[in-house]
Amino acid sequence: MSATEERSATRRHVREGCGRRVVVVGYGPAAHRLVEALTGNGFDGTVTVLGEEPRPAYDRVALTSYLAGRTAEDLAYPAPAGVTARVGTRVTAIDREGRTVVTASGEAVPYDVLVLATGSAPFVPAVPGSDLPGCFAYRTIDDLDAIREAARGGGPGVVVGGGLLGLEAADALRGLGLDTHVVEMSDRLLPRQVDEGGGAVLRNHIEALGLTVHTGAGVRAVEAGPDGRAARLVKPDGEAVEARVVVFSAGVRPRDELARGCGLAVGERGGVVVDSGMRTSDPHIYAVGECALAAGMVYGLAGPCLAQAEVAADRILGGAATFEGADLSTRLKLLGVEVAQFGATSGALDVTYMDPVAGVYKKLFVSDDARTLLGGICVGDAAPYDTLRPFVGRDLPGAPSDLLFAGAGGDGIDLPDDALVCSCNNVTRGRVRAAIAEHGLTDVRGVKECTRAGTTCGSCVPALGRMLAESGVDTGRALCEHFAYGRAELFDIVRVRGIMTFSRLIAEHGTGRGCDVCKPVVASILASLGNGHILDGEQAALQDTNDHFLANIQKNGTYSVVPRIPGGEITPERLIVIGEVARDFGLYTKITGGQRIDLLGARVEQLPAIWKRLVDAGFESGHAYGKALRTVKSCVGSTWCRYGVQDSVALAIALELRYRGLRAPHKLKSAVSGCARECAEARSKDFGVIATERGWNLYVGGNGGFTPRHADLLAADLPTEELVRLIDRFLMFYIRTADRLQRTSAWLESLDGGLGRLREVIVEDSLGICADLDAQMERHVAGYADEWRATLEDPERLRRFVGFVNAPGTPDPSIEFETERDQIKPVLIPLEAVSR
Amino acid sequence: MSVLQQSPAAAAGERAWTPVCRYADLSPDRGAAALVGRRQIALFRTFDGRLYAIGNRDPYSGAYVMARGIVGSRGQEPTVASPMHKQVFSLASGVSLDDPATAVPTYPVRVVDGTVEVGLDRAA
Ligand SMILES: Cc1cc2nc3c(=O)[nH]c(=O)nc-3n(C[C@H](O)[C@H](O)[C@H](O)COP(=O)(O)OP(=O)(O)OC[C@H]3O[C@@H](n4cnc5c(N)ncnc54)[C@H](O)[C@@H]3O)c2cc1C
Numbered sequence: 034m035s036a037t038e039e040r041s042a043t044r045r046h047v048r049e050g051c052g053r054r055v056v057v058v059g060y061g062p063a064a065h066r067l068v069e070a071l072t073g074n075g076f077d078g079t080v081t082v083l084g085e086e087p088r089p090a091y092d093r094v095a096l097t098s099y100l101a102g103r104t105a106e107d108l109a110y111p112a113p114a115g116v117t118a119r120v121g122t123r124v125t126a127i128d129r130e131g132r133t134v135v136t137a138s139g140e141a142v143p144y145d146v147l148v149l150a151t152g153s154a155p156f157v158p159a160v161p162g163s164d165l166p167g168c169f170a171y172r173t174i175d176d177l178d179a180i181r182e183a184a185r186g187g188g189p190g191v192v193v194g195g196g197l198l199g200l201e202a203a204d205a206l207r208g209l210g211l212d213t214h215v216v217e218m219s220d221r222l223l224p225r226q227v228d229e230g231g232g233a234v235l236r237n238h239i240e241a242l243g244l245t246v247h248t249g250a251g252v253r254a255v256e257a258g259p260d261g262r263a264a265r266l267v268k269p270d271g272e273a274v275e276a277r278v279v280v281f282s283a284g285v286r287p288r289d290e291l292a293r294g295c296g297l298a299v300g301e302r303g304g305v306v307v308d309s310g311m312r313t314s315d316p317h318i319y320a321v322g323e324c325a326l327a328a329g330m331v332y333g334l335a336g337p338c339l340a341q342a343e344v345a346a347d348r349i350l351g352g353a354a355t356f357e358g359a360d361l362s363t364r365l366k367l368l369g370v371e372v373a374q375f376g377a378t379s380g381a382l383d384v385t386y387m388d389p390v391a392g393v394y395k396k397l398f399v400s401d402d403a404r405t406l407l408g409g410i411c412v413g414d415a416a417p418y419d420t421l422r423p424f425v426g427r428d429l430p431g432a433p434s435d436l437l438f439a440g441a442g443g444d445g446i447d448l449p450d451d452a453l454v455c456s457c458n459n460v461t462r463g464r465v466r467a468a469i470a471e472h473g474l475t476d477v478r479g480v481k482e483c484t485r486a487g488t489t490c491g492s493c494v495p496a497l498g499r500m501l502a503e504s505g506v507d508t509g510r511a512l513c514e515h516f517a518y519g520r521a522e523l524f525d526i527v528r529v530r531g532i533m534t535f536s537r538l539i540a541e542h543g544t545g546r547g548c549d550v551c552k553p554v555v556a557s558i559l560a561s562l563g564n565g566h567i568l569d570g571e572q573a574a575l576q577d578t579n580d581h582f583l584a585n586i587q588k589n590g591t592y593s594v595v596p597r598i599p600g601g602e603i604t605p606e607r608l609i610v611i612g613e614v615a616r617d618f619g620l621y622t623k624i625t626g627g628q629r630i631d632l633l634g635a636r637v638e639q640l641p642a643i644w645k646r647l648v649d650a651g652f653e654s655g656h657a658y659g660k661a662l663r664t665v666k667s668c669v670g671s672t673w674c675r676y677g678v679q680d681s682v683a684l685a686i687a688l689e690l691r692y693r694g695l696r697a698p699h700k701l702k703s704a705v706s707g708c709a710r711e712c713a714e715a716r717s718k719d720f721g722v723i724a725t726e727r728g729w730n731l732y733v734g735g736n737g738g739f740t741p742r743h744a745d746l747l748a749a750d751l752p753t754e755e756l757v758r759l760i761d762r763f764l765m766f767y768i769r770t771a772d773r774l775q776r777t778s779a780w781l782e783s784l785d786g787g788l789g790r791l792r793e794v795i796v797e798d799s800l801g802i803c804a805d806l807d808a809q810m811e812r813h814v815a816g817y818a819d820e821w822r823a824t825l826e827d828p829e830r831l832r833r834f835v836g837f838v839n840a841p842g843t844p845d846p847s848i849e850f851e852t853e854r855d856q857i858k859p860v861l862i863p864l865e866a867v868s869r
Numbered sequence: 870m871s872v873l874q875q876s877p878a879a880a881a882g883e884r885a886w887t888p889v890c891r892y893a894d895l896s897p898d899r900g901a902a903a904l905v906g907r908r909q910i911a912l913f914r915t916f917d918g919r920l921y922a923i924g925n926r927d928p929y930s931g932a933y934v935m936a937r938g939i940v941g942s943r944g945q946e947p948t949v950a951s952p953m954h955k956q957v958f959s960l961a962s963g964v965s966l967d968d969p970a971t972a973v974p975t976y977p978v979r980v981v982d983g984t985v986e987v988g989l990d991r992a993a
Contacts, residue, residue, distance in 0.1 A: 210983065369915075546915075547941040547942070548948065838894055839903045
């Protein structure tokens with residue numbers, strides 16, 4: 034919290050005189066959700082969070098993506114405003130009588146309401162050697178840093194535990210290049226989710242990926258090598274498994290030690306006992322998340338933990354929300370295998386389908402009269418999960434054996450109105466159908482807003498899309514088969530939920546693995562929201578080839594290079610550098626319509642060397658390859674021109690530097706003319722500025738190209754500062770709400786209420802979002818970095834700029850040039866000359 | 870550990886396995902080109918760790934660019950889209966999913982001790 038925020042919070046407190054002090058112990062996902070739910074609902078007291086980890090709360094569910102290149106900042110949740118968060122602060126005791134908690138440094142922090150959100154600790158069996166260097170848990174970013182460090186030398190790695198987390202850890206070790214083993218006590222993998230048959234199919238999948246699975250095996254000891262580090266794991270039968278890295282993932286235990294220490298009721302097998310309002314045996318203390326024993330059990334999944342946090346927040350705010358337990362059904366992909374389980378994991382009768390060749394196992398449990406569905410298990414194909422989960426506890430809609438083949442679309446199965454579609458928020462199909470009809474809903478976002486279905490884990494979102502389609506709604510907004518949303522809706526999801534990876538977005542809000550339509554859209558959204566270099570971590574794999582290589586692909590597979598020349602102004606020295614680079618690399622050279630210079634014919638492996646020469650001379654990327662700002666063209670303006678009334682060059686340069694690198698639904702072009710003669714052709718641009726005697730006229734939504742359109746006058750005679758603010762908002766509003774590949778001209782025409790509406794939103798702030806739009810643009814401007822330079826400085830990013838992985842220096846033999854008008858020109862290989 | 874993943878054998882006949890790179894050199898859901906003899910091969914490592922090898926030449930444009938396409942899925946099929954004009958091909962069969970008459974060749978690929986190997990018929 035900033036000093037001013039702190040002051041204003043104190044002022045509020047004094048003025049209203051009723052603010053209470055809430056102290057939260059633990060700063061994980063549950064604590065974060067609680068704090069968000071408090072501050073977002075007008076809580077007027079003070080909130081202090083004390084967390085033991087050295088960083089604010091982050092998305093633990095996505096922890097593994099950290100090893101794939103996401104940074105701690107990527108995983109961090111946005112910090113809620115007006116909250117004092119103290120990291121690296123462990124609480125060691127609670128003084129219930131004095132209503133204070135004591136930290137490790139001996140400081141006492143007073144509370145009126147205390148919330149325990151301490152989560153759980155990995156269970157490490159007390160066998161000899163389990164604390165040797167080289168033995169790790171798998172729960173925090175620090176754990177992963179340590180594992181990554183230890184895995185640097187390669188070698189064998191062992192995961193103890195073959196449950197959900199264990200398999201995730203095993204995948205991580207494999208990703209770090211270790212020869213990975215999994216040791217599981219039970220006779221199969223995922224003993225809590227699947228039965229023997231499912232376990233066998235899963236095992237086949239996993240062994241095919243090169244992992245070694247030891248079931249029915251525990252750990253007797255971990256033995257050290259001569260260097261004193263873990264060297265092997267010994268199973269109870271005496272067999273040893275070589276292991277440089279040992280990860281314990283053998284279950285978790287609720288961290289209830291603070292509660293025990295101050296005499297709160299705890300469960301027999303651990304967990305702080307709470308009532309349905311998440312209150313412990315002391316009415317001033319709540320417990321939420323994995324440390325709480327709620328509705329008879331300790332929940333180890335994020336969904337229920339977050340629901341509990343919301344209930345506690347509501348109670349603190351004076352509400353009466355309750356937590357009545359949650360469904361533990363799971364559907365996920367582990368090591369590339371779909372696994373799903375819903376309802377009961379046993380029953381009087383069962384129907385099984387198994388295809389060991391395809392690696393598919395499906396089983397349904399039914400009542401002894403074979404009429405009621407009790408539960409199911411799927412491995413390798415989880416399609417029945419969506420269609421059949423709503424039938425748990427009710428009459429089967431068809432013969433069990435047919436149901437096993439029910440397609441992903443639930444074809445031919447008529448689901449009853451009282452079947453749950455969203456179990457996180459208890460929403461039935463009937464409720465969704467009624468909402469669609471009553472409110473004339475046309476998209477998933479509407480359904481979510483109206484019913485809350487799909488707003489928590491998101492796994493029912495595809496089902497919501499299908500229900501819209503069934504109701505006769507044209508879901509043409511769907512981006513592609515992977516997302517039932519249009520671009521604007523996806524933008525909101527990413528923004529509001531703070532999603533920072535494609536993996537998480539598609540897992541929670543889509544299906545499948547994405548494609549050339551949705552991946553670049555998501556890449557652009559992530560970039561618009563300021564998520565770092567576009568070639569980092571997982572983002573790299575989302576980019577179109579142009580963005581991927583920061584250059585434009587040409588018909589023979591070579592690329593063009595376009596340095597930025599802001600406003601079209603260039604010194605003779607720099608012009609000479611461009612000429613020299615073009616000459617030295619033998620590039621075809623042409624002046625573009627946007628007042629800059631295009632260098633064509635570069636091979637992938639030449640790009641870094643070309644950029645290096647340009648960057649050293651002070652150039653940067655011109656983003657000619659991106660759906661981003663291209664150029665701000667200008668005339669010479671009042672400095673030289675007899676007619677000019679304003680300095681159009683200076684403004685064009687300022688605008689180009691302000692918006693450079695800004696990712697948008699489509700490319701953005703701009704121009705500034707120094708007088709009404711309009712030599713810069715500003716009215717054919719997405720945003721164009723024309724000088725007047727008194728300031729600037731701003732035109733928006735112009736276009737050249739395929740469907741030319743003259744830009745509309747949005748505001749006249751603006752001073753520069755106001756002009757810039759309006760452009761900021763125009764661009765951000767466009768970026769938030771336009772469809773994929775929709776230029777500003779088409780967007781403006783599709784905007785309900787057109788130009789008038791645009792004025793209401795960005796001039797009069799009718800939606801109350803202008804402050805947000807301004808802040809978002811400020812973040813963009815502050816976060817800008819040249820993508821070429823950043824690539825040159827990072828060996829990891831440079832790695833992909835090779836022609837062939839096995840012959841990095843060899844030029845692609847298929848690329849040939851001939852000469853025309855003294856420059857190169859591609860020789861195209863005739864199509865029929867290449868045999869398949 | 871030895872063989873990690875092996876595609877089903879294609880045609881009979883003798884096959885030469887050529888090591889091309891380390892498994893770790895490949896990024897998830899992205900391709901890389903390799904030069905084996907005179908042949909250009911596009912290698913892909915998908916999100917689930919599987920490997921695929923197809924011809925690097927885009928049959929629609931004639932350019933050797935398939936390795937630079939976007940990887941994804943259509944239904945259950947793992948796919949790559951040509952970076953030139955976005956035609957989508959199955960990584961498993963090489964067939965164009967929009968135009969089954971067009972296909973790129975596929976090659977067997979395996980990992981031996983962390984090294985990716987591509988199999989080509991000796992005659993090739
Ligand atoms: C690798 C991994 C993958 C997962 N994947 C999934 C998944 O796919 N789906 C799913 O639903 N769930 C998943 N989970 C589980 C999910 O992350 C947890 O359910 C969730 O994190 C619980 O949140 P929490 O806030 O209750 O506890 P935690 O996340 O454990 O946070 C508790 C925090 O409190 C701190 N703390 C504890 N004691 C003190 C103290 N005395 N003083 C100060 N601070 C203290 C801890 O250091 C910790 O930072 C996964 C977990 C892991 C580790």
